[in-house]
Amino acid sequence: MERARNAAARIADSIDWLFRDFSSVTIERTVLRLLGIDGAGKNGKPLPNVVVDHLAELQALKRGAAWWVTNAAVARDVDPQEVAEMVGWDEIDLTTIPVQDNALVLRRMEEIAERTLAHLRLQRARREEYLQKFGARRRPAIYVIVATGNIHEDVIQARAAAREGADIIAVIRSTAQSLLDYVPYGATTVGFGGTYATQENFRIMRTALDEVSEEERRYIWLTNYASGLCMPEISAMGALERLDMMLNDAMYGILFRDINPRRTLLDQYFSRMINAYAGVEIQTGEDNYLTTADAVEKAYTVTASQLINEQFAIKSGIKPEKMGLGHAFEINPDLPDSLSYELAHALLTRTLFPAAPVKYMPPTKFASGNIFFTHLLDAMFNFVGQLTGQGVQLLGMMTEAIHTPHLVDRSLAIENAQYIFRAVGNLAEHIQLEPDGFIPRRANDVLAQAADFLEGVADEGLFIALGKGEFADIKRCETGGKGQMGVFPKDDDYINPFLTKMKRELGLS
């Protein structure tokens, strides 16, 4: 265990230079959003993009967007929002506005930043208040998705699910959003396989779920996806609107969306720091390693990724109890004793991360058009989840292989989980594993394989290992992939007031 964890720490440490010396366009857009800039300009282009593109064109981004916008705000005695609107209508050039007294600019920046951070702290306190009032989340919590592609229809389905017993609602995004280098503005009623993550959609769903929480006397958690090319922006929007969890994996974008490795690692660093500050629980996407590879043979890749995710999360100030590390129930059901393997893997994750609200993902690869069998598979998955005390049970849907869940599908999934959870109850307290039996041996084998793998990666370097296809058999080059152009080195006078203040308050160096 120690070997594996040390190697993962070495891997994470090897990226410190990137976090220290670089920023990205989406990080700058996040800063602007946190300074209060929202809305869209000409052609519907989001104002944070308008301002960052403007500065990039003038080669001025290296100082950080915050400084230029605040300088203009001081010069014109207006809010950052008004500055952004003026840029949007081509009324001003931020780089030709006379440079104001630096102390004055910094003080103004400090004031505005503090106002936003106070709001984030208030949202965190509100969540804690709700939990005090209604009690903590059950374990495993019942997590279901809504994915109609229309935020208003999503609300209906989310409310129904919450009333049936769901603890966590995930609003699935439109399938191509991860590759957009901007966050759309406003409420959306379109999308494929889900609708867009926008701040307005977050607000609409949060309001609806707060209502149901009050009525059901149970706090309903809301989650979305801070992944893709806008990781920190989505985290910021979620923090502002009190989302409670975020999918926020350190390497998912690199491997499964072909986003540039530097861009992803850099973005996840700030993105996770915002989540840490706002008390948002992050979740990681290890299940993806098993959707294409064999779940027995490649079990160690899940463990290795969990450990890497943990180390990067520590760097951003995420507390262990907010690290929803992932794994999945994806072993071929034709395999004899598949349940023993699943138990070994599930227990390994719980043992390695005792404080983490581990996110357990359902069978998808062997879900088929035979909805009756899939329902059975989901029951077995629920059994393991309750028996091993996972933090979050992402419920499987009997129609997983067919369509995004219908109202009935979700309801049957919740019924399935509630029955199994109730029936299994405290069974784990009454049974014991054979100490030298198959399950502990298997768990140790997987851990040893993960340790060997991580040591290999630490020795040769993360970027080299990515380039050689050592993760998920997918080759990713340090200078390849989408969004690479959006990464830039910071000047000595670069400033990101949120990064500075969050680091200080989270006790990070």
Added chain:
Amino acid sequence: MKISKNIIRPYGDTANDGKMQFSFSLPVPASEYGKEAARLLLKQMGLQDIEVCGMRDLHEGFTHFIAYATTTVSIDGSRIRVKVVETPVMDMAATDEYISQHIGRPLTVIGACIESDAHTVGIDAIMNMKGYNHRYGLERYRMFNAINLGAQVPSETLLARARCENADAILVSQVVTQKNIHIKNLTHLIELAEAEGLRGKMLFICGGPRITHELAIELGYDAGFGTGSYATDVASFIAITIDERIEN
């Protein structure tokens, strides 16, 4: 009713009893009123002996119904026509051997999930070295030069690559089918291929959970592979069809 050898009706536990099961939800409360709504709906579908045996409150004004009923309709089996891929299926070794013998050069296949589709499970199962369920993917075949472009590939990019590699076949996967997006994407690709004069130069094959061979033909593709298809099915089809085209 006329009894015919070819008449097909559902079988519950007795020949031709016409028994069917139903599961659906309605925007009605879970009450006698709601149950009657479910029954009337089934009645309007022409069903008889309707028994609404399950009713579950879905909250927010919705209810789930489970019902059994008897259908009065039947199908004449002699009039069923389906389009299926008719080429025989060979294993990897046999396909490699077939290509060496009959074509004498490796075949280049380019695969992708096109447009908005980000789900590579299908294309990976067919193309990746590892394959799926004990059938190796095309990358493993000696006689296939398999290039998997992955997810969210614009149709333009796929065709440009196919042209530059002088591809023998294009494999397109579409997993997301909400609002029939897969039909739109597949149509866009084939129209573009026609406009660029590539349609006749290579095989166009699509696959995905909601793809059938018949749909594929209708959309202008050479073949379609749905759920339960493996690399062996696709590889055999490509090898045999290309061989036939060369002979013709």
